[in-house]
Amino acid sequence: MQTSGFNTIIETILFIYIFYYVFKFLAKLFLPLLVKKVVEKAGQNFQQQQQNAQNTTWGKTKNNDEVIIDTANAKKSRETKKVGDYVDYEEID
Template sequence: MQTASFGGFIRTLLIIIAFYYIFKFLAKLFLPLLLKKVVQKAENNFKQQHQQSRDQSWNSTQSEQEVFYKPPVSKQFHETKKVGDYVDYEEID
């Protein structure tokens, strides 16, 4: 059975600290580039979807030359249930 030594512990601790700082440095370099690519891709997808929906609506309006108007079904005014009177309070100094 092997026993742990103080030198091995220090070596492991230094490796962990070095890995942390290397990862932090690389993240500062590459994370902005990665995020920029993701935002550009999302923007392109949004523009493409918008263009497709605009093209579809344009094609549907061009194929249908008639405009239909449907009047409201009920022309009677429905009175809402009256609950009570409105009281406006003013602050007096």
């Protein structure tokens, strides 16, 4: 069993210091590439979803040649609901 000493503490701190700077260096190298890949993949997914949406929309309108317009609702006038009375407030000096 080893006892902790000054040398062991220094070695641990040195190991953490080296690991931190190696990780920081590798992150500068590979993180931009990783972000670029993720953005490209998201763009491809977005384009694919848009194409699928357009294809399904165009597919539905191509098959339906008949257009039905409901004029019964267009002739009815809409009434506004009366919720309450208007109360005029005056300022008091």
